[in-house]
Each structure stands twice: as structure tokens, then as C-alpha cells.
Amino acid sequence: MRYRAWVEYDGSAYFGFQRQRNDQPTIQGELEAALTRLSGLPIGVLGAGRTDTGVHALGQVIAFDLVWRHGEQALLRAMNANLPPDIAIQQVEVAAADFHPRYDAKRRAYAYIIFNSPIRTALHRQRVWQVRYPLQLEPMNEAAAYLVGEHDFATFGQPPVGENSVRHVYQAQWRPQGKELIFTIEANAFLYRMVRSLVGTLVEVGQGKRSVAQFQAALHAASRQLAGTTAPAHGLYLLSVTY
């Protein structure tokens, strides 16, 4: 039976989602180890998104094949009992036998959290990117609006081998929440490091280092050399995947 599950994780301690050839800890590796312990047989796990080292997830979607006779709720509990505290299954259900979390995905949504303060945070340090200089939200949102629609996003990341860099962004905006600036973006798919590259470049707009028109020109140039800095991984969250 194929199962689909929704996974929340704190990426701080992991070398990303995807299993590595060496023995460095990954989310996929921990999930497979937990299921293999439950099953007694080696179990492989498919994921919707290959989050990088340090990136978090609220709604990563995975799939795996398992013989299990005790129902979905018991499987959820058994998986959580076998996973480390920084990985938590949120829901499990039976899926179609050919369900593939990556190939079947229609849309992905990410969030990025900036902590905009000259003074650092101790409690949220592994969850946000601290930007010390004050950011102007209005031009950041003007620039973000240009992302919506179908564009060649080559400026902001690299496609997998054999794919082009055209993607369709459905929404992209910033909202303030206390000292935090939260960026949410939804697209059919993303290039490698695209959200972090967008955030780093939008921060330059918020600082006044780059105008909205320059941001728009950089997008349309489809040239990686026109991107700004890449924001650090620990402010990024895979929010949800739509099928």
C-alpha cells in the first residue's frame, strides 16, 4: 500500500532533505530509517521538495510503500515514536498506488522570515534571518509583484539538468508581523535556491541599494549575475504542496 504523509521538521541539524552518499544525517535518511524499523524491510521514501541544509518544513509531502495492518492513526503514532524530536509527521493517509509527491505536485508554497532589528534574537535565531538595517516594505512588495506570472527565472536560480528555467509564480508578497517580515511565494515549481536568491535580492530593494526598476530589469535579463546575495537557509520554510 502506498501512503502519503505530511512532515514538519526543523532543518537545523540536517544536511537537507535528500539522502547523501556519505552518512551525514538527512530528513529522508531519518524517515527511511524509522519506516525500516517499523517494517523490518528496507523502505524508500519519496519527497515533494529537496530542501537544502538548514531549511525547515511545515508541510513537506512524502510517499512510501508499506505493509501495515493497524490503520493510519496508528501508523502516524508509530512513525512519530520512531523519529527524532526535530522531525514530526502531521498526517498520514493511504494514497493512489502511483502517487508521486514530486511529479504529481501542481504548486509549492514557501515562506521566508526576516527578523528586521539591529538587536539579535536568542529565541528565534535558528528560525529567522536577522537583517540589521531597516527595510522598506513597500518597494519590496512592488518588486515582488513583478514575479507573479510566467517568467524565465534564470536570474534567481538554476533548473535541474535538462529543464528550462521558466516557472509560473502565482503569488509573492511580504507582510510585517512585529519585528518580522514574512515573505510567502507560491509557484508551480522552483529553481535551485530560487526563494533564497529572491529574498536576498528583494532585501537589497528594501535597503534602497537597488531600485524596483533595477529589480524588474534583473528579472527580465534572465542572468544569474544580476541576482543579489542569497539569503541564508535557516529563514526558509517549505509551507505546503498542492496536488
Add this chain to the structure above:
Amino acid sequence: MRYRAWVEYDGSAYFGFQRQRNDQPTIQGELEAALTRLSGLPIGVLGAGRTDTGVHALGQVIAFDLVWRHGEQALLRAMNANLPPDIAIQQVEVAAADFHPRYDAKRRAYAYIIFNSPIRTALHRQRVWQVRYPLQLEPMNEAAAYLVGEHDFATFGQPPVGENSVRHVYQAQWRPQGKELIFTIEANAFLYRMVRSLVGTLVEVGQGKRSVAQFQAALHAASRQLAGTTAPAHGLYLLSVTY
């Protein structure tokens, strides 16, 4: 010159605020080490509240004597540059020469966060106490209301040697926020482990294991044996201290 500073910290990695005789890491120890590096001379730090192992703070207040010629803002930056990432000074200012953060404090406020869900959280695991069974907020707030006023709180904790266990609680209530239940309580002072003992006992009220009347009777009995369980440290936050 005596300085007063407000400190935020993630207590997860520390054996509480207070310096220990052995070399185990403490908040006070880290603060003193940072100031001693800045000063070149050994500097002692006084704190408003001796938070336990694993307890966090948003607004711990400290005081120390230091010769410093570069102003309060530069001192704030220099302290943060010398402190580990899980301890962050939020503000520094010159204080009266006899300012004592504990003896001069008029009120302290704490928060406790319960994550009320059968499914665990990965991202907030070191910041909340997960309670799996559903809690009824209304009786928990009815019971909390009995705490307000001057009472002998001996049921819920121990006073320091030579003190009685009468304390004045100014406010105590629960509010829901998503899956979280947030308890805030303010008093002139607290007994040892008082907030965690109150939270553990109020959770029994929220579960229906203990009626509001039984809670009230336990309070008035002033007997430690009538308390419920003690909630774990990692859901507790020292919010603020009033002078």
C-alpha cells in the same frame, strides 16, 4: 558605573541562570565571561530571577559594575558580540549605583506555553510543552482567577530559606493562540517552581481530573502534597520585571 540590561535567552543549553560551583554552563556564567572579556577585570552579574535549567527569558534584568567609555549603544553591541547566539542583550542603560535587579523588583511576569495537540511539533519542541489530550480552557481560567490576590502559595512551591510563602498575584490567565494555550501570570514574587507547579495543576483542571473547587481547596490548604504535576521547564518564559 552600574549598568542595567535586559536579556533574552534560550535556556535549552544551560543549567539555569545562576552560576554553578562546577563548570556547567549557566546564563550568569556566560554574561560574566563576556563582561570580563570586555573589561579585562573579573565582573560579577546580578540577576532579577534565578530561572531553572531549560527555562527561557524574554526580559531577564541584570546589573553589573563596569568602567566603559564608549556609551550604552556600543556596550550593547560589544556584549552581544561576546555572547553565544542563544543569549542576546536587548537594551543597556546606566542605572543608579545601588540598583539591585532582584531586591528592587516590584513585580515579575512569566508566560508558559502549552502546545495542545495529539501530534507533536518539530519546530517548536524546545519552546512549548506538548499536552496530547484536549484541555478545556474555561475551567482553567476559572481556577486561575482564584490565584489573584494575596495568598499563601505553599501548595505550589517552596520559599527561599527564611521567607514565608505568601505572595501577591496581580493577574493570571490563559488565552488560546492556534494550537497553543498561553498562560501569563504576574506577581510581586514567586516561590521556587511555582509557575510550573501551577501550570501542571491547572492542566489537571483542564483535563477534568480535578474540579475548579478542588483546585481552590488545594490552594487554600497551603500544602505541597495537594499540587499536581510540575510542568516541564522548556515551556516557561521570564517575560518582564517591573521596578
